[in-house]
Amino acid sequence: xxxxxxxxxxxxxxxxxxxxxxxxxxxxxxxxxxxxxxxxxxxxxxxxxxxxxxxxxxxxxxxxxxxxxxxxxxxxxxxxxxxxxxxxxxxxxxxxxxxxxxxxxxxxxxxxxx
Amino acid sequence: xxxxxxxxxxxxxxxxxxxxxxxxxxxxxxxxxxxxxxxxxxxxxxxxxxxxxxxxxxxxxxxxxxxxxxxxxxxxxxxxxxxxxxxxxxxxxxxxxxxxxxxxxxxxxxxxx
Numbered sequence: 001x002x003x004x005x006x007x008x009x010x011x012x013x014x015x016x017x018x019x020x021x022x023x024x025x026x027x028x029x030x031x032x033x034x035x036x037x038x039x040x041x042x043x044x045x046x047x048x049x050x051x052x053x054x055x056x057x058x059x060x061x062x063x064x065x066x067x068x069x070x071x072x073x074x075x076x077x078x079x080x081x082x083x084x085x086x087x088x089x090x091x092x093x094x095x096x097x098x099x100x101x102x103x104x105x106x107x108x109x110x111x112x113x114x
Numbered sequence: 115x116x117x118x119x120x121x122x123x124x125x126x127x128x129x130x131x132x133x134x135x136x137x138x139x140x141x142x143x144x145x146x147x148x149x150x151x152x153x154x155x156x157x158x159x160x161x162x163x164x165x166x167x168x169x170x171x172x173x174x175x176x177x178x179x180x181x182x183x184x185x186x187x188x189x190x191x192x193x194x195x196x197x198x199x200x201x202x203x204x205x206x207x208x209x210x211x212x213x214x215x216x217x218x219x220x221x222x223x224x225x226x227x
Contacts, residue, residue: 009154032213043118043204043218044157051213090157094212101147101172102216106156 002027002093006105014113019078021108023065023091026072033074034092034102035065044090050074061085086112116141120205120219127195128227135190135222137205143217144210146188147172148180150201151221157204163188164210195226 007022025031032051036044048059055067061084065076074091091105118139127133139146147162149172159172163182177199179191188207192199202223206216 034215036216036218041221043220044206044216045218046215049213049215092216101159101162104149104157106154 002031002095002103004091004093004103004105006089006091006108008108009106010109010111012111012113013081015083016080019063019076019081019085019110021076021089021091021110023074023076023105024072025074025091025093027093027095029095032094033065033067034094035059035063035074035076036090036092037061038088038090038107040087047076047089081110081112083112083114086110116217118205118207118217118219120203120222122222123220124223126225126227129196130194133192133195133224135192135203135205135224137188137190137219138186139188139205139207139217140186141207141209141217142185143207144185146182146205146207147216148178148188148190149204149206150174150199151204152201160190160203192224195224197226200224200226 003026005024034049035047038044048057050067058064063078088107090107092102094102144165148160149157158174161180163169205219208214208216
């Protein structure tokens with residue numbers, strides 16, 4: 001079975017600073033990995049996904065994530081935080097079979113300080 | 115516009131009064147799912163459906179029912195709501211391939227008093 005661990009339930013950064021949100025996964029077969037963002041009072045939106053093509057994946061709003069098989073990680077980064085990035089971020093894992101639901105991490109709340 | 119539509123957005127009810135939260139998608143997705151979101155617990159899956167007339171329990175199915183009579187609709191039914199079902203609920207859908215992302219509705223905030 002797959003699992004996801006997001007390190008840090010709350011991360012706070014200054015505006016303009018690097019954003020790093022950590023995600024480690026466990027999967028016995030090659031995974032598909034996703035990052036979602038949830039703004040207040042909204043549903044989850046897809047930021048980016050890894051599907052075994054390139055290991056460095058670029059998403060919307062300047063975010064990117066790198067798949068590192070040796071570290072079983074899929075950390076989300078953004079070079080320069082903006083106030084509008086304040087939200088909750090979820091990492092999720094799936095596998096090739098569509099019969100397996102996505103498994104979500106518990107989420108990381110990102111605060112951006114002016 | 116491709117979307118998942120949930121209704122209502124907000125619902126306040128009393129213990130024991132049956133309710134239904136509707137969910138509809140217009141993307142012809144085979145897979146649909148219900149989640150509840152609670153502070154500190156993240157997203158927990160309630161039920162999911164791989165296709166019409168096929169439903170399976172997720173991590174927290176107790177107290178909930180679902181049905182999938184049509185491909186586009188996946189209603190969540192609480193036969194006898196209790197206060198511990200106060201939560202934010204999300205419906206989601208995706209194509210059957212494992213690399214397909216989930217598309218989420220905007221959520222239903224349910225309060226049971």
